[in-house]
Amino acid sequence: MENDIIEPGDEVRLTGEALALADNELRKVIQSGADPAEVTGRFIDAAVDHVGSLSAASLNVEAFNCAITALLTLEVYKVASHCNADCRLRLLFPAVDNFMGLAETMPQLDEIDTDGHRATILSYLASLIYYNYTLANEETPEADILPDVYVFLKGIMPHGVIQSPVIHVGGETLEPSAPAPIYGDIISRMAAMGLYA
Numbered sequence: 001m002e003n004d005i006i007e008p009g010d011e012v013r014l015t016g017e018a019l020a021l022a023d024n025e026l027r028k029v030i031q032s033g034a035d036p037a038e039v040t041g042r043f044i045d046a047a048v049d050h051v052g053s054l055s056a057a058s059l060n061v062e063a064f065n066c067a068i069t070a071l072l073t074l075e076v077y078k079v080a081s082h083c084n085a086d087c088r089l090r091l092l093f094p095a096v097d098n099f100m101g102l103a104e105t106m107p108q109l110d111e112i113d114t115d116g117h118r119a120t121i122l123s124y125l126a127s128l129i130y131y132n133y134t135l136a137n138e139e140t141p142e143a144d145i146l147p148d149v150y151v152f153l154k155g156i157m158p159h160g161v162i163q164s165p166v167i168h169v170g171g172e173t174l175e176p177s178a179p180a181p182i183y184g185d186i187i188s189r190m191a192a193m194g195l196y197a
Contacts, residue, residue: 012057015050019066022046023073030077040074040082048090051098060098060105061195067095068186075180085135086143092132093149096125102195109193117189119161124182126156127163131176 022043029039047070054063071091074080099121102109109118133149156162166173169185176182190196 011053012050012059015046015053019043019046019050019070026077026079030079036077036079037082040077040079044070044074044083044087044090048094051091051094055094055098058105060101064095064098064102065187065190065196067091067098068183068190071095072180072183072187075183084139085132086140086145088132089129089136089143089145089149092125092129093145093152096122096129096152099125112193112195115192117193121186121189123161123163124167124169124186126153126161127167128176128179128182129153130162130164 022039022045026036026039026043029036047066051063051067051070054066068091071088074083129149130153133146133153136143136146136149153162165176167176167182168174169182172181174181187196
């Protein structure tokens with residue numbers, strides 16, 4: 001029936017509400033001291049769905065910020081161990097896809113990026129994706145996201161933006177296995193460009 005058709009804006013709203021509920025539920029479980037594994041899974045699924053609906057609505061900035069914020073949330077809540085490399089790629093890969101799409105949707109990007117934030121963020125993302133792709137290839141080689149990630153890495157590798165085995169953030173050398181400061185720096189750089197609120 002015609003009334004059953006979900007418009008793109010409705011899907012963004014519905015997935016956003018589902019993510020907010022999942023985030024609230026995860027916070028409560030953590031505060032209670034109960035095992036957060038199952039709720040963390042629901043939070044991740046809700047984040048992936050919301051990033052997907054934002055992407056489908058061509059809301060590149062919002063989709064990117066949602067993906068990075070969700071990844072940082074897992075670190076802050078100390079539940080990232082419940083998200084393996086394949087799981088992280090389900091947020092990192094659409095993040096980089098939306099980030100690269102900003103050039104098309106925001107022709108003034110060069111004007112607001114006077115400090116080279118865009119190149120640094122792309123390096124962070126490519127490096128984290130490379131690290132997680134390598135892990136996922138060992139842990140879950142059948143994961144359906146891996147072929148698309150491979151194509152991305154093969155295309156970007158000649159540009160020399162991938163940092164491995166460590167990632168340099170400011171004056172620090174960070175392990176990609178503990179990415180919270182990297183996500184934080186990404187958010188700071190997006191905010192400096194006026195693209196994070």
